[in-house]
Amino acid sequence: MIARIARKEFTEMTRDGRFRAAAAVVAALLLAALAMGWKRHVEIDAQRRDAAEMTRRQWLQQGEKNPHSAAHYGTYAFKPKPPLSLVDPGVDAYTGVAVWLEAHKQNDLQYRPARDATAVARFGELTAASVLQLLVPLLIILLAFPAFAGERDQGTLRQLMSLGVPPRDLALGKALGVSMALALLLVPAAVAGALALATATGGGSLAAEVPRVATMALGYILYYGAFVGLTLTVSARAGSARAALLVLLGFWIVNGLIAPRLAVDLARRLHPTPSALAFNQAIDRELKQGINSHNPNDPKLIALQERVLRERGVDRIEDLGIDFAGIALQESEEHGNRVFDAHYGALWDAFARQDGIHRAFAFASPLLAARSLSMAMSGTEPDQNRDFASAAEDYRRELIRIINDDVTRNGKGPGVEYLAGEEVWGKVPDFRYAAPGFATVAARRWPDLAVLAGWCAAMGILATASASRVRPS
Amino acid sequence: MLLRIARHDLRCLAADRAAWILVAMLAGSVAYGVYNGSTWVRFQEATLAAVAEDEASRLVQLRRDAEAIAPDAAAPVSWLDPRSPGVVAGSRGQRFAAAPPGPLAAMTVGQADLYPFYFKMTNRTKQTFIAGDEIENPSNLMAGRFDLGFVVVYLFPLLILGLSYNMLSAEREQGTLAMTLAQPVRLRAVLLGKALARAGLVLTLAIGLAVVGSLVAGVDLRAPGVPARLGLWIATVAAYGAFWFALALAVNALGLASATNAVVLVSCWMALVVIAPALISVAVTSLHPVPSRVELIGAIREASSKASQEGSGLLAQYYEDHPELMPASSAPIAADFLVKLQAVQKTVDETIEPVMARYDDQLARQQELVDRLRFLTPAVATQEALNDVSGTSLGRHKHFMAQVDDFHQVWQNFFIPRVMRRERFSLDDYDAIPEFEFREQPLSAVARRAAGGLLGLIAPSAVLTLAGLALLRRYPVAGR
Numbered sequence: 001m002i003a004r005i006a007r008k009e010f011t012e013m014t015r016d017g018r019f020r021a022a023a024a025v026v027a028a029l030l031l032a033a034l035a036m037g038w039k040r041h042v043e044i045d046a047q048r049r050d051a052a053e054m055t056r057r058q059w060l061q062q063g064e065k066n067p068h069s070a071a072h073y074g075t076y077a078f079k080p081k082p083p084l085s086l087v088d089p090g091v092d093a094y095t096g097v098a099v100w101l102e103a104h105k106q107n108d109l110q111y112r113p114a115r116d117a118t119a120v121a122r123f124g125e126l127t128a129a130s131v132l133q134l135l136v137p138l139l140i141i142l143l144a145f146p147a148f149a150g151e152r153d154q155g156t157l158r159q160l161m162s163l164g165v166p167p168r169d170l171a172l173g174k175a176l177g178v179s180m181a182l183a184l185l186l187v188p189a190a191v192a193g194a195l196a197l198a199t200a201t202g203g204g205s206l207a208a209e210v211p212r213v214a215t216m217a218l219g220y221i222l223y224y225g226a227f228v229g230l231t232l233t234v235s236a237r238a239g240s241a242r243a244a245l246l247v248l249l250g251f252w253i254v255n256g257l258i259a260p261r262l263a264v265d266l267a268r269r270l271h272p273t274p275s276a277l278a279f280n281q282a283i284d285r286e287l288k289q290g291i292n293s294h295n296p297n298d299p300k301l302i303a304l305q306e307r308v309l310r311e312r313g314v315d316r317i318e319d320l321g322i323d324f325a326g327i328a329l330q331e332s333e334e335h336g337n338r339v340f341d342a343h344y345g346a347l348w349d350a351f352a353r354q355d356g357i358h359r360a361f362a363f364a365s366p367l368l369a370a371r372s373l374s375m376a377m378s379g380t381e382p383d384q385n386r387d388f389a390s391a392a393e394d395y396r397r398e399l400i401r402i403i404n405d406d407v408t409r410n411g412k413g414p415g416v417e418y419l420a421g422e423e424v425w426g427k428v429p430d431f432r433y434a435a436p437g438f439a440t441v442a443a444r445r446w447p448d449l450a451v452l453a454g455w456c457a458a459m460g461i462l463a464t465a466s467a468s469r470v471r472p473s
Numbered sequence: 474m475l476l477r478i479a480r481h482d483l484r485c486l487a488a489d490r491a492a493w494i495l496v497a498m499l500a501g502s503v504a505y506g507v508y509n510g511s512t513w514v515r516f517q518e519a520t521l522a523a524v525a526e527d528e529a530s531r532l533v534q535l536r537r538d539a540e541a542i543a544p545d546a547a548a549p550v551s552w553l554d555p556r557s558p559g560v561v562a563g564s565r566g567q568r569f570a571a572a573p574p575g576p577l578a579a580m581t582v583g584q585a586d587l588y589p590f591y592f593k594m595t596n597r598t599k600q601t602f603i604a605g606d607e608i609e610n611p612s613n614l615m616a617g618r619f620d621l622g623f624v625v626v627y628l629f630p631l632l633i634l635g636l637s638y639n640m641l642s643a644e645r646e647q648g649t650l651a652m653t654l655a656q657p658v659r660l661r662a663v664l665l666g667k668a669l670a671r672a673g674l675v676l677t678l679a680i681g682l683a684v685v686g687s688l689v690a691g692v693d694l695r696a697p698g699v700p701a702r703l704g705l706w707i708a709t710v711a712a713y714g715a716f717w718f719a720l721a722l723a724v725n726a727l728g729l730a731s732a733t734n735a736v737v738l739v740s741c742w743m744a745l746v747v748i749a750p751a752l753i754s755v756a757v758t759s760l761h762p763v764p765s766r767v768e769l770i771g772a773i774r775e776a777s778s779k780a781s782q783e784g785s786g787l788l789a790q791y792y793e794d795h796p797e798l799m800p801a802s803s804a805p806i807a808a809d810f811l812v813k814l815q816a817v818q819k820t821v822d823e824t825i826e827p828v829m830a831r832y833d834d835q836l837a838r839q840q841e842l843v844d845r846l847r848f849l850t851p852a853v854a855t856q857e858a859l860n861d862v863s864g865t866s867l868g869r870h871k872h873f874m875a876q877v878d879d880f881h882q883v884w885q886n887f888f889i890p891r892v893m894r895r896e897r898f899s900l901d902d903y904d905a906i907p908e909f910e911f912r913e914q915p916l917s918a919v920a921r922r923a924a925g926g927l928l929g930l931i932a933p934s935a936v937l938t939l940a941g942l943a944l945l946r947r948y949p950v951a952g953r
């Protein structure tokens with residue numbers, strides 16, 4: 001019986017010109033978005049790879065110079081673009097693309113791509129994720145809002161119920177019918193997406209993407225399940241098809257446009273972040289408490305010098321056998337690192353708490369859970385931006401430590417110029433960033449999946465309950 | 474007659490609870506939007522106050538340190554000497570180039586939350602200070618703000634459509650339309666009267682609230698250009714509202730059922746406000762893609778490492794080009810790191826400038842295309858116009874950046890000769906350090922663009938209204 005109802009719904013929908021038109025539009029947008037995403041991914045990935053190679057070459061071939069100048073010259077770490085970002089670019093447009101790794105200073109990621117875009121981009125760019133998160137639910141609403149209310153308006157609901165169809169079967173059948181119509185659209189799109197992904201990863205690492213894709217797909221299926229359930233519920237309870245449609249559109253607007261903005265406002269108020277000026281002033285103030293290795297008259301530098309002399313049991317800096325400059329430089333780095341850890345840690349924690357509030361709003365707007373999960377699986381969520389920033393910072397500290405060690409060991413002492421070359425630059429390993437694996441991301445983001453499952457289950461229960469109490473007229 | 478219909482329609486609306494709810498929602502979102510916008514403006518103002526305070530206290534300290542050095546004392550390390558022009562220009566005496574929030578920024582945050590609004594000037598290359606960003610959680614930027622611009626562009630049309638999707642169809646479905654038309658009144662007058670009544674109500678309310686709210690939030694009417702900008706803001710919102718009323722009128726004139734009207738109008742909203750801007754964005758970014766900045770980083774490093782390797786050569790070259798800056802052999806500051814650096818910076822700037830310009834040119838091309846394509850949807854035309862008149866657009870940011878460029882030039886012209894002549898700063902020099910003064914974008918440029926946008930809103934509204942009125946001739950007054 002369920003199958004028969006589903007087949008009837010499916011046939012009806014696929015014959016409906018409005019559905020065909022809407023589905024064609026959504027399909028065209030989805031495919032266009034995938035194509036755009038693929039093109040952008042391939043371009044940016046190539047540019048990033050070239051840039052990474054180039055900076056490495058520049059680091060190695062910077063010529064003979066004092067190692068500390070080399071540390072000031074530093075190097076750059078470029079944020080990789082994960083393959084699934086072609087589906088969901090997440091916050092990529094609003095985070096920098098690269099970070100300068102230099103002596104004495106932790107830097108933030110530079111060059112947000114959104115600054116190189118027009119105001120039109122703020123309407124929301126056409127990405128596969130925005131189609132999946134906003135337009136497909138709208139299509140579900142347009143497909144299913146007349147499920148009960150439309151039949152009631154036409155008078156066929158009374159007939160149907162007189163046949164003795166169990167209301168639960170009716171609801172299930174209708175849900176299945178909508179799902180089949182959706183599958184007609186989404187399965188080919190998923191195949192196209194998989195093909196795009198396969199060519200974007202170069203084939204090799206495609207297997208690694210499978211659990212991510214599967215989890216993302218599961219998230220979207222639950223999200224759509226919630227929308228199907230909600231639409232059937234409203235359709236069964238509303239007085240007319242028109243009322244059902246208006247209520248559902250109202251929910252769609254709250255879900256997609258209003259709740260995310262309110263969540264952001266609330267999060268910003270609850271967990272404020274400092275202005276860039278205040279942040280940097282606080283860091284500067286605390287850096288000054290440490291050793292200034294560039295000022296020979298700094299009392300802390302002199303104290304350190306005395307301590308080192310004492311520890312080594314010599315009277316003069318010339319008798320140390322090592323270059324004190326390297327020790328002083330590293331000492332000031334260590335102090336700086338503690339300051340950066342405290343400030344950047346607090347800042348990133350505030351961001352994370354803000355994001356936590358956005359996710360908590362998923363109880364009002366399932367979009368927020370779906371988006372969070374989708375970005376996480378694509379590797380374009382804020383948390384993974386932080387992962388990259390931390391990895392780059394760890395690499396910076398390692399780089400500076402290697403260089404300072406070299407100054408300590410091979411430096412010629414005060415007043416004598418020490419020049420190093422490629423064999424020293426080569427001691428610093430190349431920066432290789434491994435994004436967190438599926439298990440790590442899934443361990444962080446399973447609550448999103450749980451919230452979506454909760455929405456789906458609640459809406460399913462509501463839909464069956466509403467169907468069993470549906471009034472025939 | 475029109476007036477009587479309008480008055481009667483308002484009385485009917487007043488009895489409708491749904492209408493009251495819609496109006497209350499409009500009022501609530503306008504108030505919240507203004508509140509949010511003014512929070513952002515207050516943040517910027519507080520930051521700029523802190524910036525000014527930082528600059529003032531630093532310069533006072535610098536001068537005090539310079540005065541404290543006895544003229545015959547041994548020179549401190551050159552990169553700490555407060556009298557060394559390189560030190561003043563690049564660290565201790567740096568002044569800020571800052572732009573205050575746009576005149577109506579509380580009413581439309583626009584693009585302003587993406588752009589830095591102050592720069593610490595330096596004698597180094599432009600790229601060393603240009604890339605800084607205000608701190609903000611990327612997910613907040615992605616979600617966008619609930620400012621008045623959002624309320625106007627997204628929510629305002631929905632409330633208009635909610636009030637007007639069944640202007641005629643409801644009366645026909647209730648059977649009252651035929652009775653009304655039995656009186657000596659034309660259908661045209663009925664529809665027009667109803668549309669005008671509702672438009673009058675909604676527009677007065679929305680604009681009145683927005684203006685009062687923004688005045689409370691601190692928009693200064695006495696500032697030059699602000700009344701004109703506010704006038705343009707009001708005209709844009711009114712024209713945008715008129716477009717949606719005209720659309721509702723035209724759809725009502727088709728003679729469909731109320732439910733169908735609602736679906737058609739919501740589909741139009743979706744197409745014009747959600748889908749069309751995304752498509753315009755696709756067109757703009759695919760026709761004039763801005764390359765990734767990672768290329769710029771590579772170019773900058775290439776140029777700077779090459780220049781520093783040739784450092785001494787560049788310095789010699791510099792003095793050859795500028796013999797007037799050649800220091801006397803007894804110059805007070807030795808030719809050190811800072812002097813060499815200055816020669817290197819100049820070369821780097823010259824190499825990088827064309828690379829940086831490529832990004833700006835490409836973005837300018839994108840904006841040009843947007844200027845043309847904005848007429849495809851009133852949502853984009855309105856957003857652009859609101860950003861322009863509020864002073865939160867890309868255009869205003871470019872206007873600011875051009876002034877920053879000029880100021881950088883002034884800064885360089887003031888400091889570089891002093892660095893290269895290896896002079897010491899005299900006490901008078903501290904008072905002569907150039908200061909930045911922001912000049913607001915001229916009203917004429919803003920008004921021209923906003924007027925174009927207005928035309929792009931009024932023309933389709935007029936066409937839709939006329940088409941709707943023409944369609945009324947074949948309107949099925951009775952029956953479904």
